[in-house]
Amino acid sequence: xxxxxxxxxxxxxxxxxxxxxxxxxxxxxxxxxxxxxxxxxxxxxxxxxxxxxxxxxxxxxxxxxxxxxxxxxxxxxxxxxxxxxxxxxxxxxxxxxxxxxxxxxxxxxxxxxxxxxxxxxxxxxxxxxxxxxxxxxxxxxxxxxxxxxxxxxxxxxxxxxxxxxxxxxxxxxxxxxxxxxxxxxxxxxxxxxxxxxxxxxxxxxxxxxxxxxxxxxxxxxxxxxxxxxxxxxxxxxxxxxxxxxxxxxxxxxxxxxxxxxxxxxxxxxxxxx
DNA sequence: GCCCAGGAGTGCA
DNA sequence: TGCACTCATGGG
Numbered sequence: 057x058x059x060x061x062x063x064x065x066x067x068x069x070x071x072x073x074x075x076x077x078x079x080x081x082x083x084x085x086x087x088x089x090x091x092x093x094x095x096x097x098x099x100x101x102x103x104x105x106x107x108x109x110x111x112x113x114x115x116x117x118x119x120x121x122x123x124x125x126x127x128x129x130x131x132x133x134x135x136x137x138x139x140x141x142x143x144x145x146x147x148x149x150x151x152x153x154x155x156x157x158x159x160x161x162x163x164x165x166x167x168x169x170x171x172x173x174x175x176x177x178x179x180x181x182x183x184x185x186x187x188x189x190x191x192x193x194x195x196x197x198x199x200x201x202x203x204x205x206x207x208x209x210x211x212x213x214x215x216x217x218x219x220x221x222x223x224x225x226x227x228x229x230x231x232x233x234x235x236x237x238x239x240x241x242x243x244x245x246x247x248x249x250x251x252x253x254x255x256x257x258x259x260x261x262x263x264x265x266x267x268x269x270x271x272x273x274x275x276x277x278x279x280x281x282x283x284x285x286x287x288x289x290x291x292x293x294x295x296x297x298x299x300x301x302x303x304x305x306x307x308x309x310x311x312x313x314x315x316x317x318x319x320x321x322x323x324x325x326x327x328x329x
Numbered sequence: 330g331c332c333c334a335g336g337a338g339t340g341c342a
Numbered sequence: 343t344g345c346a347c348t349c350a351t352g353g354g
Contacts, residue, residue, distance in 0.1 A: 075335060164335080171334035174352055220350025225337085260337045281335035298344095299336085322335075 059112045060104040065125040067149020068098045068105060074150055074323035076270050078163055078176045079183070083195070091118055092156045093199030095192040110192065120151045128316050135310075139291040140317060143324025150319055153270065157238060159200045160271030165225050165258040167266070174218070181217040185209070206230035225258025232256065246274040261300055275315040278306040287321045 068087050072080045079090040086099025086106075096109035098119075109115050116122075125148065132144040162182075167175050186205045187198030201209075207230040214223035241252055246268055253264035265279035280288070280299045288294040288302050296302050310317045 165337095167334095168336040169334065169349085170336085170351080171353070174334080177352090215350090218351070221348090222337095222350080258337070262336060266335070279335070282333080283335065 057110065057112050058106055058108040059116065060101075060106045061119075061121060063100045063103050063105040063149070065129075065149055066105040066119065066121075066151060067147075068100060070147045070150040070323070071119065071153065074147070074319055075172060075326075076153055076319065077155065078167075078172070078179050079200075088193075088195055088197075089115075090197055090200075091115075092159060093188065093190060095190065095195070095197055097193055108193070118154055120154055123151075125151060128313060131313055132317055132320060135317075137291060139287065139324055139329065140320055142329045143320040143327075144317075146327075146329055147320060147323055150323060152275065152315060152319060154273060155270050156200070157241070157267075157271040158203055158233070160267045161233070161238075161256075161259075162200075162206065162226060162230065164263045164266045164270075165229060166219060166222055168222065168258070168260070168263055178218045182206075182214070185213065185217065203230055203233045207234035222258060228257040229259070241272070246276055249274060250277070261303065265303065269315045269318075276307060276312050278303050278310065278314040278318045280306070281322075283322050283325050284318065287325050291321075291325075 072087055072089065080087050083097060084099065085101070086097060089096050089098055094109065094111050094114055096107050096115045098105065098107050107115050107119065129144045129148045133141050163179055166178050183198040183200055186201035186209055190197050190199055206226065211223045211227040214226045219226060241249060244252065249268050249272060250264045253259050253267055254261070259267070262279050262281055265277040268274040269277040269279060280303045285299065285302065294302065294305065296305065306318070307314045
């Protein structure tokens with residue numbers, strides 16, 4: 057099955073390369089994208105962006121197609137911040153994905169003090185070791201492992217997958233989630249959710265904000281990493297150094313658009329716009 | 330060899 | 343509470 061969308065506010069490169077997802081790779085005229093145990097092929101053909109999948113309904117929601125991004129871009133420009141204006145215009149095809157909670161939880165624990173190419177490699181090896189084999193369009197891939205599979209893998213498995221010192225975080229947190237589930241995180245406000253996420257081993261402020269934003273749809277979250285620290289200093293003239301306070305500054309400034317703005321700024325800074 | 334990467338945990342004042 | 347130190351690992 058395939059579904060096509062207006063390409064103006066749906067650019068696969070912007071959506072995938074902006075750092076919110078780690079399981080995708082160039083494929084034919086576009087990208088092969090994996091989420092949980094599902095896969096799709098996404099590419100742009102002229103003025104249309106096409107999604108091919110066995111579950112187009114899932115990926116319709118995954119790519120956040122019910123939301124009007126022209127309004128988000130319009131509001132971003134009203135702040136008159138040069139980097140944000142440039143980035144939201146050049147990257148107006150960027151969309152925030154609605155990703156799986158558990159996949160985000162484990163993926164962003166791995167992301168701490170790490171670089172994106174290596175994060176992708178580690179996650180890929182974990183999926184190959186513990187996930188289930190799948191096939192779509194002749195491509196072999198593995199599902200993201202279930203929490204029980206992760207919990208029974210043991211610390212040494214994660215070390216061999218290249219996680220480094222984060223091995224213990226994954227072992228402990230997956231064991232905890234295996235025993236108590238994640239339903240305790242449902243129906244919480246963004247503030248309450250972050251507070252709860254901070255109680256897991258390996259989850260600090262920045263990672264909690266990423267999980268809330270990408271996994272729980274808390275679009276008023278604003279993760280501050282090394283790139284956003286640089287944006288804060290160079291493009292907002294900020295003087296604070298505490299990341300928690302910088303996060304507060306941005307969330308108060310951008311409110312319910314904070315998460316979208318954060319992605320425009322993060323990706324725009326990395327592209328040196 | 331150095332510095333950096335979508336940082337967080339720990340110990341100590 | 344604040345702050346320095348440490349933690350694997352691969353790329354540039």
